[in-house]
Structures are given as C-alpha cells and as structure tokens.
Amino acid sequence: MLDRCSVGFFLILSWLVEGLNASAGDANPQYRSCVKQCEETGCVRQRCFPNCKFSGVEPLYMQWKKWDCQSDCRYFCMLDIEKEKELRNDDPVKYHGKWPIKRIYGMQEPASVAFSALNLAAHFHGWVSFFVLIYYKLPLKEEKKAYYEYASLWLIYGLLSMNSWFWSAVFHSRDVDLTEKLDYSSAVALLGYSLILAILRSLNVRDEATRVMISAPLIAFVTTHILFINFYKLDYGWNMIVCVGMAVTQLTIWAVWACISHHPSRWKLWFVVFAGGLAMLLELYDFPPYQGLLDAHAIWHATTIPLTYIWWSFIKDDAEFRTSNLLKKSK
C-alpha cells in the first residue's frame, strides 16, 4: 500500500536534505559512456546481451527488447563501476533514483518482490478468513445476507489490496514504463478506495444513497487522476501530493475515530496507524542496501506484512462487534 506515493514524498524530503544529489550514479560520465557504448554494441566488456540485437519484426516485441537491452546495459555498467568503487572502499551511490541492488533470477529488487508477494499472501489470508467469518461463522439474515453492513466494502478492499501488491511485485521485478504505471495506478485506486471506506465506516454511513453521494466525487477525482498519470503525464510531484494527501487524511480519520468511538478493538487501529507511520520513516532514513539486497524500501515492505494481519484482525473484530450489536437490538 501507499508504496510509490510515500516513496515519492520521502524521496523529495531527502532530496531537500541532501541537496538534490540523489542519483549521483547515473550522472557519472564513466557510467554514461558505458551505457551508451553498450546500447550500440550490445556488450559490456566480455559480456554481451542478446536483447540488444534488434531484428525488427513486431513493434511491441521490439519495444520490449529495447527495454530489456537498456536495463541489462544499465545494470552491468552499474555493477562494473560499483565493483571498482568497492575495491577503493568508496560508498555506493544511487542510479536513476535507486540503490545498486543485485538481481536474482532476473528480478531487479528481489527482496522487495518477495515482501510484496508476502503482503499479497497476508491480504489473501485476511480476505479469505473474513469471508469465512461473515458467511459461515456469524449468523446471517433470512435472505442469506450478512448483518455487518460493511462486508462487501471490505471484500472489495481485499481485492484491490491484492491487486496492488501483485503489481508492486511485478514492478520491483522489472521497472519499465508499463509496470510503473500499473503499480502507480493500482496504488492510487487502493488509496482512494480505502479513504472512502474510512469515511463511510467512521461516520457509520449505512444508507445506500448517502454512500453514493459521499463516494461519487472521490471516485470521479481518483478516476481522473489515474487517467491523467497514464495518458497525459506521469507528474511525480503532483502524484505524490495526491497520494500523501489521501493517505494522511485516511490515517487521521482512523486515528480520530479510534479516540472517540470506544470501539472494543481500537488498540488495533492505533497500532496500525502508529506503526504504519513509524515504518514510513524507513523511507526517510534511506540507507544503502545491506549485502546488496536489503534496502530501506524492502524493509518497509516487510513491516507492512504483520500490520496487514493486525488490520484484517481489526476488520474481523468490527464485523463481530457490529453483528452482535445488531442482534442484541433485534431481540
């Protein structure tokens, strides 16, 4: 969740602190000439890449090969330069906004891929256990509908979360224009949807017409924003403002609601809001990857795995709490 958006936010913050020298690596003339030469010859020293040999047939396939060629050239030029620097005991620097991270099975950021997959698994587990609780464990109304009024909203939330973590895993495996847009778009959709859900749940909006009235302007805004970043311009600064705005609003709503609602499981809400905020600091103290694998971003993805469990546990508590209240009232 929040993924690229808060990354953007903290990247900008850390840029301000570091004085805009975040990607020193790709400014290095040695790196630039290495990449340029590689894209022309298809080789870095003795190592040559089949993807750099274009024999033009299908445009889409060609485009894909071009991306592969560029990414192979960038990666092996970076490795070469970083290896030399290691011998001189120099610290690693960033390339194109990212730390030099070792590939595993062709995955660009293997640790982030693994943690994204685990986040997906955690959401799947939460989503299934929520479904089982609602439709098999808790009593149902006569027409087989759940008493809990937010059941279908949370089920859709689970699907959007899984979708978002899926594209996060794909994006960290291979960072190209297409995967980046898919990752950003699903993150924006998830953030917008969870903001709507936070408003509806905290204000206890159960009436269909009011729900539509509250969500319509937000859905319109989020849809426009997704179309904008995909088909007009991926403006990182503006996208960051939109995402951070939606995330902070949502967290504030949950925190305030936890304070005033006397919800029996409010400590879980508190915990997720605070730990989530703390975990985001990892993006601020962005350090070089440990062993060339474990960077701050990956560790940040790791911290959201346990938070996902607590979050779904809160959602399930809420379902039980609302259901037992409604049953008490109906007696």
Ligand SMILES: [Zn+2]
């Ligand atoms: Zn990520």
